[in-house]
Amino acid sequence: NAGVTQTPKFQVLKTGQSxxxxxxxxxxxxxxxxxxxxxxxxxxxxxxxxxxxxxxQGEVPNGYNVSRSTTEDFPLRLLSAAPSxxxxxxxxxxxxxxxxxxxxxxxxxxxx
Amino acid sequence: GQQLNQSPQxxxxxxxxxxSMNCTSSSIFNTWLxxxxxxxxxxxxxxxxxKAGELTSNGRLTAQFGITRKDSFLNISAxxxxxxxxxxxxxxxxxxxxxxxxxxxxxTLLTVNP
Numbered sequence: 001n002a003g004v005t006q007t008p009k010f011q012v013l014k015t016g017q018s019x020x021x022x023x024x025x026x027x028x029x030x031x032x033x034x035x036x037x038x039x040x041x042x043x044x045x046x047x048x049x050x051x052x053x054x055x056x057q058g059e060v061p062n063g064y065n066v067s068r069s070t071t072e073d074f075p076l077r078l079l080s081a082a083p084s085x086x087x088x089x090x091x092x093x094x095x096x097x098x099x100x101x102x103x104x105x106x107x108x109x110x111x112x
Numbered sequence: 113g114q115q116l117n118q119s120p121q122x123x124x125x126x127x128x129x130x131x132s133m134n135c136t137s138s139s140i141f142n143t144w145l146x147x148x149x150x151x152x153x154x155x156x157x158x159x160x161x162x163k164a165g166e167l168t169s170n171g172r173l174t175a176q177f178g179i180t181r182k183d184s185f186l187n188i189s190a191x192x193x194x195x196x197x198x199x200x201x202x203x204x205x206x207x208x209x210x211x212x213x214x215x216x217x218x219x220t221l222l223t224v225n226p
Binding site: 040043090103 | 157217
């Protein structure tokens with residue numbers, strides 16, 4: 001199993017550009033989520049999904065969209081990038097809602 | 113949102129020493145998790161705790177789920193240089209959060225001097 005994979009590993013955007021961060025897992029996990037990690041703020045939940053076709057907002061959803069068309073994939077879209085979205089983004093998945101979550105390697109995003 | 117109080121923020125120790133760090137909360141959790149993050153990598157799960165009072169070991173690591181369900185600690189025995197990294201506690205479920213969202217502590221930065 002590859003586990004949780006994320007692409008790209010690094011990305012630089014200009015303010016106003018849009019892009020999609022990819023996340024995939026091959027463990028047949030129902031639950032997937034996106035976190036952002038900022039210095040001094042820890043990890044904060046952006047959006048999550050409890051299964052294909054079902055998504056919901058986390059703590060800091062503004063400026064991000066998600067969709068879950070398959071069990072394996074959970075892309076995160078930045079609609080119009082802002083410097084405040086400069087961060088490291090982690091995707092995570094778990095087999096059940098109350099199970100431990102496994103994290104991908106992260107995407108380091110810089111918005112100029 | 114709900115935060116866990118993780119301490120200490122950082123530790124600088126000598127190789128071979130034992131390490132202890134802990135997390136406390138004003139709310140209860142159903143599950144406590146401990147993760148380690150190396151620079152440039154995602155958090156990696158070390159230990160998961162599911163029952164109040166549970167004591168679980170994983171090699172040189174030992175973690176306990178506090179009896180009140182509001183705290184947890186992680187011990188590392190006989191530290192080695194590869195133990196360097198940031199250690200995070202996380203709570204799941206209970207009155208402290210939902211079953212969908214991990215509530216994270218802000219991490220303990222561990223430095224091990226060879």
